[in-house]
Amino acid sequence: MTGLGGTPLNFILLTQYDGSIVGPVARLLGVLMDGLFNALSAIGIPNIGLAIILFTVVVNVLMIPLTISSQKNMKLNTVIQPEIAKITEKYRGKKDQASLEKQQRETQMIYDKYGYSPTSGCLPTLIQFPIMLALYRVIYQIPGYVGAIKEQFQHIVDLALTQSGFAEKIADLATANTMSPDKYNFDGSTTESVNYIIDLFYKFDSADWAEFNKLFPALQEQISPYLEKITEMNSFLGGINLAEAPGFKLSIALIIPLLAWFTQWLSIKVSSAGQNTPNNPNDPTAATMKSMNTFMPIMSAVFCITLPAGLGVYWIASAVVRTVIQYLVNKYFEKVGTDKIVEQKLAKQNKKRAKQGLPEINADGTYVRN
Numbered sequence: 001m002t003g004l005g006g007t008p009l010n011f012i013l014l015t016q017y018d019g020s021i022v023g024p025v026a027r028l029l030g031v032l033m034d035g036l037f038n039a040l041s042a043i044g045i046p047n048i049g050l051a052i053i054l055f056t057v058v059v060n061v062l063m064i065p066l067t068i069s070s071q072k073n074m075k076l077n078t079v080i081q082p083e084i085a086k087i088t089e090k091y092r093g094k095k096d097q098a099s100l101e102k103q104q105r106e107t108q109m110i111y112d113k114y115g116y117s118p119t120s121g122c123l124p125t126l127i128q129f130p131i132m133l134a135l136y137r138v139i140y141q142i143p144g145y146v147g148a149i150k151e152q153f154q155h156i157v158d159l160a161l162t163q164s165g166f167a168e169k170i171a172d173l174a175t176a177n178t179m180s181p182d183k184y185n186f187d188g189s190t191t192e193s194v195n196y197i198i199d200l201f202y203k204f205d206s207a208d209w210a211e212f213n214k215l216f217p218a219l220q221e222q223i224s225p226y227l228e229k230i231t232e233m234n235s236f237l238g239g240i241n242l243a244e245a246p247g248f249k250l251s252i253a254l255i256i257p258l259l260a261w262f263t264q265w266l267s268i269k270v271s272s273a274g275q276n277t278p279n280n281p282n283d284p285t286a287a288t289m290k291s292m293n294t295f296m297p298i299m300s301a302v303f304c305i306t307l308p309a310g311l312g313v314y315w316i317a318s319a320v321v322r323t324v325i326q327y328l329v330n331k332y333f334e335k336v337g338t339d340k341i342v343e344q345k346l347a348k349q350n351k352k353r354a355k356q357g358l359p360e361i362n363a364d365g366t367y368v369r370n
Contacts, residue, residue, distance in 0.1 A: 025134035030145030032058065033138050037146050048142055048149065049236035049313050056317035059135065064325060066127060071329050075338050076114050076345065083110050113361050114342060115349035139314045140307075142243075143202050144195075149233055153198040155226045159219050160197070161188040169215050170200070177203040205244045234310070242310035254305075256312035261301035263319035268293045270326045 036058070037051040084107060091103040111117065143150040160166055167186040174181055179200050185193045186200070204212065209227065213220045234242045239252050246253035272293065300319075304312035333341070350360040 021130050022133045025130050026137040029134050029138050034146050046233055048233050049242055052313050053317045057321050060321040075341050076116050115345045139311050152226045152230045153201050156223045157197045159222050163216050174200055240309050243308055246305050256309050257301040257304040259316045260304040260312055261297045263316050264297040264300040267319040267323045270323050
């Protein structure tokens, strides 16, 4: 008996996450996913794989302003860092208070000139982090957020609970799928208990369902239409069950981790081209980034082998959409040019300073004297 036990995210349950930050974001994204799935169903394509792809496109398009903001910060950073390096070199070895204060003032003048904050690059990441966690919540446990899929599992649960001793008989299957009856109640007496059963059934692979049919042979014919509907909803590329992990067995599902590796590699390559940072072999940061750029696509493939294929589809779609958006953003900044970005930032900064009654800043970083 296989299953999804032991995967990194197996602690996530169907019951919608109620965390104070990620929970509301997940529910909002869940509404989007549910709406997209229902829209596809309305035109006769009730497929969760296509819903995930559309979902990924919409979310990434909505995050374009963050991508542009992040890219602007990277462009500014390439201009700012050489100037900061000159100031650092100027005061190298000077530890007296006066020198430290001068260095700090001159450094701040550089930041003021460009309207730049050293922590500004963290903001897009801080905003995206809860969104990413919420995305995984939604994708990993689709039935918790997509009503049409949960409904099919609900029919099976209703039938299963008519069987005498259901909770006891299901114990081994539950334990094998990391949902020990010692921690989870499967008697169906509460809404929470019913959700746990749906959660468990969503973890089942074909071998688990075969074992379930042996335990409850009277239900096999009755649950068959619902399982067929679930399979139809979860089927992708003609034979990949999005609820199952591809694993290491030879099958069409292995295309998921392979594409995850390639699309992640391509996304990193395009993103690195947009940063346009000089290649310094003696820079330890550059060496670390190069290692990470090699390591991350490999990790993507490993994750997509061990996690449900639905997450792999999201991973691939997200990398493809990010690559396209990043390519277009790169082309935009190539056309605009770094000098124009600096000029725009300086004009914006001076407009802000004028409202505050502060002197304008010249392009060389000095202040305009009235």
